[in-house]
Amino acid sequence: MTIPADLDRRFRDAAAVLGLVDVAFDVVGSPVGDLFVAVSERGLTEISYDTRVEEQLELLARIAGPRVLRAPRAVDDARRELDEYFAGTRHAFDLSLDLRALPTFTVSVLRELARVPYGETTTYGELAARVGRPRAARAVGTVMNRNRIPIVLPCHRVVGSTGDLVGYAGGLDRKISLLELEGAR
């Protein structure tokens, strides 16, 4: 027996509206492929190019608690801002971020990363210098690689000191697409 779609949706909406979930998620379409997007009461918790739901759920449960539920309505704000970003009409995100369970160094790097303006690039070394660890370019690279909230935390704007794109956890094609969208290439 399957559950009527309407009944299923009503439960998910009610759970989100009543604030009974630790973290809500949905899959959001975008020009760079489907995005797995998760939001807690603290803010945006995760954006991933990996939309294999089961694996994401375990990760989210560890970060935010076991009440992980697909609830499209709870993701509406994030979906709207992402849509606007991909339409080219939004250059900065207003979403609050849930950076729980991340090491202090990671958080300070990500906060610095958030200041890199739309359409511009910086380098791993510059970012390291800005958090007071000028020799930690490689560690900054690791933070970029593990960035839990790509696009909104714009790790695609960080390139090598020679202008080489270096890498991107979501694949270099996506990094190029995002930089082109922003007119940075």
Add this chain to the structure above:
Amino acid sequence: MQGVAIPPFELFYEEHRAAVLRQLLQMLGRERAEDAFQETFLRALQAYRRLEHGEHLRSWVLTIARNVAVDALRRTKPADELVEVAADDHRPAYEELASLTDGLSPKERAAVVLRYGYDLSYEQIAAALDSSEDAARQAASTGVRRIRRRVSK
């Protein structure tokens, strides 16, 4: 007690929602089953954080569903018909305790079965019955006393 890990709620919901709806349809009919379905999983969400392990989640959520249905029936039927609201799916632990728990109230029976049949904590039983931990403990102990009295007769 270190038990089975608690699964993310989404997986729990996907795994048990069909069984819950089936039970509610049997007990309430289509018209009222849908509201009860939503109520059941909202109660489960509320209690989920307090779970200590992921064992017996099917019987746990079906107990919540049965309580939601009993509440719905109570709003429309005289109280003495409620005792006839029976468990439907096959449950070995329940079967074992069924003959013993026959004369108990639905709440006492649920508390006894969950405590001694499924080894759930009073915290979990309270969540399933939508009552306090004290009330759950009381229902189980009253139930056990009643069974003892009958067995020793």
